[in-house]
Amino acid sequence: MSNPGLRWVVLVLCLCLVGTGARALAADTRMISMSDGIRLSTDIYLPEGKGPWPTVLVRESYVNVKTSPLRFAERWTRHRWAFLMQHTRGRGASEGRNFAFEGDGWADHRDGADTTAWIAKQPWSDGRIATAGESALGIAQLFLAGAGARPLDAQFIAIAEPSLYAAVHRQGVFRKALVEDWLRIYAYDPDNLRLWRAHPSYDHFWEQRDATKKFGAVDAPAVHLGGWFDVFTQGTIDAFEGYNEQGGPHARGHQRLILGPWTHHLAADKAGSLTFPHGRAVPTEALDPLAWFDFSVKGSNNGIGAEPPVTYYVMGDTTDKGAPGNFWRQTDRWPRADVAPTPLYLHADRSAAFAPPPAGEASLGWTSDPAHPVPTLGGPQLPRTSLAPGPMDQALVENRRDVLVFTTEPLAKPIEVTGRLTVRLWISSDAPDTDVIARLCIVGADGKSYNLAEGARRARYAESLRRERLLEPGKVRELVIDLWSTSIVFNRGNRIRVEVASTSYPGYDINPQNGLTPGASGEPRIAHNTLHLDPAHPAVVILPVAPYLPFVPSLSSPLIENGRTM
Numbered sequence: 261m262s263n264p265g266l267r268w269v270v271l272v273l274c275l276c277l278v279g280t281g282a283r284a285l286a287a288d289t290r291m292i293s294m295s296d297g298i299r300l301s302t303d304i305y306l307p308e309g310k311g312p313w314p315t316v317l318v319r320e321s322y323v324n325v326k327t328s329p330l331r332f333a334e335r336w337t338r339h340r341w342a343f344l345m346q347h348t349r350g351r352g353a354s355e356g357r358n359f360a361f362e363g364d365g366w367a368d369h370r371d372g373a374d375t376t377a378w379i380a381k382q383p384w385s386d387g388r389i390a391t392a393g394e395s396a397l398g399i400a401q402l403f404l405a406g407a408g409a410r411p412l413d414a415q416f417i418a419i420a421e422p423s424l425y426a427a428v429h430r431q432g433v434f435r436k437a438l439v440e441d442w443l444r445i446y447a448y449d450p451d452n453l454r455l456w457r458a459h460p461s462y463d464h465f466w467e468q469r470d471a472t473k474k475f476g477a478v479d480a481p482a483v484h485l486g487g488w489f490d491v492f493t494q495g496t497i498d499a500f501e502g503y504n505e506q507g508g509p510h511a512r513g514h515q516r517l518i519l520g521p522w523t524h525h526l527a528a529d530k531a532g533s534l535t536f537p538h539g540r541a542v543p544t545e546a547l548d549p550l551a552w553f554d555f556s557v558k559g560s561n562n563g564i565g566a567e568p569p570v571t572y573y574v575m576g577d578t579t580d581k582g583a584p585g586n587f588w589r590q591t592d593r594w595p596r597a598d599v600a601p602t603p604l605y606l607h608a609d610r611s612a613a614f615a616p617p618p619a620g621e622a623s624l625g626w627t628s629d630p631a632h633p634v635p636t637l638g639g640p641q642l643p644r645t646s647l648a649p650g651p652m653d654q655a656l657v658e659n660r661r662d663v664l665v666f667t668t669e670p671l672a673k674p675i676e677v678t679g680r681l682t683v684r685l686w687i688s689s690d691a692p693d694t695d696v697i698a699r700l701c702i703v704g705a706d707g708k709s710y711n712l713a714e715g716a717r718r719a720r721y722a723e724s725l726r727r728e729r730l731l732e733p734g735k736v737r738e739l740v741i742d743l744w745s746t747s748i749v750f751n752r753g754n755r756i757r758v759e760v761a762s763t764s765y766p767g768y769d770i771n772p773q774n775g776l777t778p779g780a781s782g783e784p785r786i787a788h789n790t791l792h793l794d795p796a797h798p799a800v801v802i803l804p805v806a807p808y809l810p811f812v813p814s815l816s817s818p819l820i821e822n823g824r825t826m
Contacts, residue, residue, distance in 0.1 A: 285333055291353075292346070294363070294374045301353035302346040302375070305333035312386035314413070314557055315342040315379050316549075318393050319372060319400040321351050321360065322446060339550060342384055346375060348400060350449075358449040360396070361424060364403035367468035372404025380411050387411055390553045394418030394485075395524070399427070402499060405482075406474030413510075414556040415482035416549040419524055421495030422471035422502065425725075428456050431742060432718030432725055433695050434769035434778075437636070438491055441645040460718075460778040462725040472502055479508030481556045482515055483546050487522030488575065488712075489531045489650045491640045494680075494744035497594065514556070516546045517594055519572040519747070523649035524642055532638045532650025534578045534710060537586045538819045544571045544590070570594045574678065574821075575712075575748040579704040584674050585749030587811050589821040595679035595745070599804040604668070604756065606791075606799035612666040612758055616798060623792045626662050628694055628762035628773065630784035634663055636767030639699075639714050647767060651710040654701055657759065658709060664760040664791060667703060675750045679804025681713050681743035685760070686797035688737065691787035692730040692775030693720045697764045698741050700801065702748065703755040711759075712748060715741040716768050720775075730775050736792055743801075749808065758801055762789060 287303035294300060307313055316336050336343040349356035349363030349371055356363060363371035372391075380387050389411050391401045398420025405412060406422070421427040428439050434457065443453050459465045467473065482503055486496030500517040521536035522528055529539040545551045545564050554560035568590040576585020604612055608621050638652030658665045683698040699714040720728040722739050731737060750756055763770055772784035793799050814820050 285337065287333075292375060292378055294349075294369060294371050296369060298349060298354075298356045298363070298369075300346055300349060300355070300363075300371060300375070302344055305337050305343040306384055307337040307340050307342065311342070311384040313340055313342045313384060314386055314388035314390065314553075315344060316553065317375065317379065317389060317391045318343075318345045319348050319364070319375070319391070319397060319404065320345050320393075321348045321396045321400065335550065339554075341553070344379065359452045359455070360443070360448055361399060361403065361469065364400045364407075365469045366403075366407045366474070370407040370409075372400060373407045373409035376404070376409040376412060388413045388557050390414040390416070390557050392416040392549045394526075395420060399424070402471040403469075405478040405480065406471035408474075408477040412480045414480055414553055416485070416552055417482055417496075417499065418485040419487065419490050419492055419496065419526060420499070421492040422499045423466070423495065424469040425462050425466035426495060427492065429460065430716045430768065432460065432721035433697075433716040433771075434460070435767070436769040437645065437647050437766045438640075438642055441642060445645070457779060461721070461728060472498060475502035475506035476508075478503050478506075479510045481510060483518065483549075483552050484515065485518045485526070485547070487520050487524070487526060487531070488573070488746055489521070489523040489640060491524050491642060491649075493519075493640065494742070497745055500594065515569065516544075516552070517570045517572070518542065518544060518547060521573045521575050525649075532648065532652045532710070534651050536573065536575060536578060538588065539573065541588070541819050542571065543588050543817055543820045546571075568592050572747055574676070575746070577702065577704055577751040577754055579706055579708075580751060583749070583751040584808070584811060585676075585751070587813075587821055588819050589747075595804060596806045599679045599806045602803045602805040603798075603800040604758070604803050606666040606758060606760075606793060606801070608793045610664070610666050612668045612756060612801075617793055617795055619795055621794050623790050623794070624664055625788060625790045626664055626760075626762070628662060628691075628787040628789055630763070630770045630772055630786070632662075633763035633765035633770050634660060634697075634761045636764045638711055639764075639767060641767060651712060654699070654709045654711055654759065657761070660761075662761060662763075666758045666760075668756045670753045670755055671750055673752050674808045676748070676806040676808050677750065677803050678747040678806045680745045681804065682802040683715065683741040683743060683758070683800070684802065685739050685741070685799050686736050686792040687719065687739060687789055688734055688792065689719070689731050689787050689789045690733050691773040691785055691789075693718065693771060694731070694773050694787045694789055695719065695762050695768065695771045696739050696741060697759075697761050697768065698743065698801075699759040700743055700746075701757040701759065702750060703757050705753055709757050713743040713746045715743040716764070717741045718771065736797060760791060762787065
């Protein structure tokens with residue numbers, strides 16, 4: 261789900277680096293029949309001379325970029341790769357219903373697998389196939405691999421999500437701006453939105469569109485590229501781990517993970533309101549799909565084999581040039597092996613501390629009014645749409661009475677947080693349903709608070725995303741909220757802040773809080789919610805705290821931490 265101006269980002273995908281004097285290329289456009297008879301428009305570009313050649317396949321879903329393949333094809337064919345760009349089902353000149361990803365799963369159609377099988381039979385193909393693409397094109401790759409496509413020799417998957425449910429619903433909360441903007445911008449059938457909204461629970465519909473259930477069918481090395489402020493941060497990590505741990509022999513132990521301080525706009529130094537030093541200086545050759553495929557498919561000795569498999573940016577306080585963090589780290593695994601899950605407790609005096617609440621501590625209440633939602637400020641949003649993405653000053657949010665804010669004292673020493681974040685809260689309400697949105701923020705010496713990670717969960721799905729159970733007035737229920745993952749060093753003097761609210765609009769849909777089935781007509785109602793903070797019901801953020809080690813630059817690069825295995 262990408263913005264057209266950001267597709268195939270220059271540094272990241274490196275597909276548009278066309279040399280001068282390249283020969284004129286013309287596409288051989290074929291209508292390739294899928295197993296159900298639907299034909300997909302496919303542009304084929306072949307190198308000069310006599311084949312056969314290995315093939316790079318890009319499955320394209322953006323109808324307004326039909327002229328773009330030539331920019332990419334010239335580089336690939338010059339390096340002796342056949343290059344195919346195919347419009348997915350219902351898009352461009354391809355036949356079929358104009359619904360996103362409806363030909364890419366395994367419910368009714370397996371267009372990606374049909375296409376790789378067709379390629380392998382062509383006289384110009386040597387039987388080796390690699391796939392590339394980002395965002396929606398990355399999702400198509402995950403579905404192609406999950407459908408058991410063969411042959412499949414390597415993938416380059418950028419800013420993608422293996423679970424379509426997670427792309428559309430955040431633990432039961434509809435991702436309004438992301439989904440509606442994307443479907444509208446790319447002119448999908450309006451019924452597509454109605455279909456996705458008709459399935460608020462994780463049901464059989466979503467199970468058939470969830471590649472996390474199909475990692476065992478994957479048997480190829482892959483690069484998984486993402487950003488800490490991307491709309492699919494955790495999906496990128498989940499795919500890396502799933503391929504590595506559940507895939508076939510060519511997948512297990514042959515995955516690469518790259519995570520930078522980026523939004524869905526990759527390879528930039530600036531994310532939201534913050535500028536991260538050396539954010540563009542990604543220290544791995546695997547960032548270039550051509551280099552990655554030459555290594556993983558052709559067996560080229562181009563240095564990638566000697567690199568650690570995980571490359572990620574450790575963020576820090578960007579308002580202090582001397583602050584720890586803000587460097588790249590390369591390791592043999594994700595996350596660090598020495599990470600300790602550490603509870604940060606929220607207290608009734610609105611403090612946050614690593615000490616548990618004292619006996620007798622009570623609760624805090626807040627009111628959630630659907631008619632006056634808390635505005636969304638930054639976070640995991642698509643660039644150049646209705647919301648700006650990335651970390652932003654949260655003052656406008658934190659000054660509201662319907663947002664609970666908890667803040668630590670200034671830290672006495674740096675703390676590194678690297679890994680997955682979880683919030684565990686106990687709530688009650690006088691309404692039959694409500695949402696809880698939680699954010700982790702960093703507060704600098706200037707007092708400004710910037711969002712680092714967030715999560716949302718609908719109370720009716722507190723126990724299961726498959727089954728809903730409404731709240732009972734006054735009854736306490738536990739909510740576990742996934743904030744995804746991050747890596748940051750909080751500096752001495754920084755403060756850690758946690759926000760808790762029930763709305764964030766238009767980033768998330770507004771819960772009418774009336775208990776009716778989502779989408780049903782009915783008057784919204786105000787909810788009076790309570791966050792319980794006593795020892796029997798502690799409110800905690802589980803931080804993956806790593807032992808703080810001062811940054812030791814390598815001799816080869818001052819931007820990369822020395823090659824410690826963690």
